[in-house]
Amino acid sequence: MNTFRYTRAQTAQQVVAAAAERPHSAFLAGGTTLIDLMKLEVDAPPEVIDINALPLNRIEAMPDGGVRIGALARNSEVARHELIRTRYPMLSEALLSGASPQLRNMATVGGNIMQRTRCYYFRDPAFDCNKRVPGSGCPALDGFNRIHAVLGTSEKCIATNPSDMNVALIALDSAVRVQGTAGERTIPFEQFHLAPGDTPERETVLERGELIGAVEIPPSSFAANSLYLKVRDRASYEFALVSVALALEMAGGKIRTARMAFGGVATKPWRARNVEEVLAGETPSEQLFERAGAAATEGARPRTDNGFKVELLRRTVAKALRTLVAREQGGGLK
Ligand SMILES: Cc1cc2nc3c(=O)[nH]c(=O)nc-3n(C[C@H](O)[C@H](O)[C@H](O)COP(=O)(O)OP(=O)(O)OC[C@H]3O[C@@H](n4cnc5c(N)ncnc54)[C@H](O)[C@@H]3O)c2cc1C
Ligand code: SF4
Numbered sequence: 001m002n003t004f005r006y007t008r009a010q011t012a013q014q015v016v017a018a019a020a021e022r023p024h025s026a027f028l029a030g031g032t033t034l035i036d037l038m039k040l041e042v043d044a045p046p047e048v049i050d051i052n053a054l055p056l057n058r059i060e061a062m063p064d065g066g067v068r069i070g071a072l073a074r075n076s077e078v079a080r081h082e083l084i085r086t087r088y089p090m091l092s093e094a095l096l097s098g099a100s101p102q103l104r105n106m107a108t109v110g111g112n113i114m115q116r117t118r119c120y121y122f123r124d125p126a127f128d129c130n131k132r133v134p135g136s137g138c139p140a141l142d143g144f145n146r147i148h149a150v151l152g153t154s155e156k157c158i159a160t161n162p163s164d165m166n167v168a169l170i171a172l173d174s175a176v177r178v179q180g181t182a183g184e185r186t187i188p189f190e191q192f193h194l195a196p197g198d199t200p201e202r203e204t205v206l207e208r209g210e211l212i213g214a215v216e217i218p219p220s221s222f223a224a225n226s227l228y229l230k231v232r233d234r235a236s237y238e239f240a241l242v243s244v245a246l247a248l249e250m251a252g253g254k255i256r257t258a259r260m261a262f263g264g265v266a267t268k269p270w271r272a273r274n275v276e277e278v279l280a281g282e283t284p285s286e287q288l289f290e291r292a293g294a295a296a297t298e299g300a301r302p303r304t305d306n307g308f309k310v311e312l313l314r315r316t317v318a319k320a321l322r323t324l325v326a327r328e329q330g331g332g333l334k
């Protein structure tokens with residue numbers, strides 16, 4: 001591990017000013033990603049600015065019926081909070097499906113949004129990696145790529161965004177409140193993360209030194225009818241191979257509106273608007289679930305070892321729909 005300077009900030013203004021002055025510094029929240037990467041020498045910030053003293057851990061109802069979650073709220077607190085469990089169960093389930101209880105007690109919402117990929121080549125400085133060292137190459141393209149993405153990839157990078165929470169937040173039309181030297185701004189979650197394209201080293205639209213202050217989830221008349229389905233190599237303490245966040249508005253035996261997003265298969269949290277369109281206004285049936293599964297895999301580009309994710313995604317989408325419709329209808333398909 002490289003030596004670094006440690007600073008503890010008391011206010012958001014101090015954090016933002018310090019980060020603007022020393023642009024290669026890093027924010028320390030729960031430390032469950034940052035410290036790992038520093039130990040692996042994947043990341044070597046000369047200065048770490050500890051933001052844990054900032055008053056950013058509240059989870060509160062907004063006047064419009066939405067919920068605001070401070071960036072320092074711990075993953076476990078968010079998952080068990082009454083407002084989240086009752087209004088947005090998919091978010092609670094996504095958080096509880098991630099990591100371990102100990103990690104969730106440390107991990108924060110801001111850190112979870114910003115967590116880095118689990119691509120083995122990225123996490124081992126002995127290998128080239130375009131994300132870590134731009135222009136050095138991507139050994140995953142023709143190497144072992146079982147955990148890699150099939151959607152949103154480029155010839156420069158095929159790494160997945162590993163977060164479960166991000167999948168729920170994008171499905172819920174959330175927004176990220178950030179603060180920089182120029183003031184505050186709000187970024188729709190769908191625009192926050194970037195596909196790799198030619199610049200895989202740039203993962204979000206956050207400018208250097210900008211601090212995430214909170215996530216805002218808008219009110220929804222049907223997000224209470226939602227779930228998060230995660231498929232992984234073992235039942236706990238494992239990242240997603242495929243995951244689906246789904247909310248359904250049902251009326252008169254039909255799906256009026258659907259919200260769907262994927263994890264484990266894409267280079268960024270993946271909103272499946274094409275699948276939402278397939279579902280809108282339709283009567284639930286096995287045929288519809290199959291069509292939705294097929295739409296989910298449109299544009300998928302598997303490599304040597306991850307072709308199974310295409311079929312797994314198709315089946316997971318169908319299963320998520322079957323499960324949530326059955327729950328809504330108090331049994332199976334009518
Ligand atoms: C063994 C293990 C298993 C895991 N399994 C899962 C899993 O199954 N699913 C899953 O989703 N995740 C999983 N995780 C990842 C875990 O969720 C993240 O490590 C955690 O959410 C990061 O939060 P943190 O507060 O610890 O971030 P930190 O490590 O403190 O920070 C991470 C990054 O975010 C930046 N950052 C932090 N806060 C802010 C802010 N407010 N504004 C701007 N930048 C900020 C930091 O500078 C750093 O670059 C796992 C982690 C481990 C170690
Ligand atoms: S997939 Fe992306 S993160 Fe992994 S080695 Fe290639 S460039 Fe690096």
